[in-house]
Amino acid sequence: MAKLNPRLAVYPGTFDPLTMGHVSLTRRGLKVFDNIILAVAESTPKKTLFTVGERVALAQDVFRDEPRVTVASFDCLLIDYVESRGAGAIMRGLRAVSDFEYEFQMALMNRKLKWEIETVFMMTDFKWMYLSSTIVKEVAQYGGDIRGLVPGPVATALSVKYGVKPQDWGHNHYI
Secondary structure, eight states, X not given: OOOOXXXXXEEEEOOTXXXXXXXXXXXXXXXXXXXXXXXXXXXXXXXXXXXXXXXXXXXXXXXXXXXXXXEEEEOSOHHHHXXXXXXXXXXXXXXXXXXXXXXXXXXXXXXXXXXXXXXXXXXXXXXXXXXXXXXXXXXXXXXXXXXXTBOHHHHHHHHHHHTOOGGGTTOOTTO
């Protein structure tokens, strides 16, 4: 096995869609790591709104001015992907205690499979603790105002997917 870089982290997720919580965590992660690979999962038990190509393109657009963030997709066991990229760490975000049990189980399994790769948990900034991709999609679907919850390119993509004009945000026509 090649030497792993402890200053390179993989931040995996579905990112469907990328939220300001994800962006905040990535930027904060750059204070700990030299580089982060935002790894967009191709295979997921979740039903995605955006294709993997769309999710990668949106994340690349959001981080286009940050050379220390690389966006790529993966379709294999996460720990194998992390090792293939030479990363020494997996970065995961925790919003609440409810996230911890699942994330802890995954970290322990990854540790069993490749003990050399560390999992680093970072708490989500308090202002994003309530935010999830699922909630954002639901609000956007029904014309709710998602400005400030997702980066601009993501808001535009959501408005196109759901046929909601940005000027209509905040004017829920479905009730």
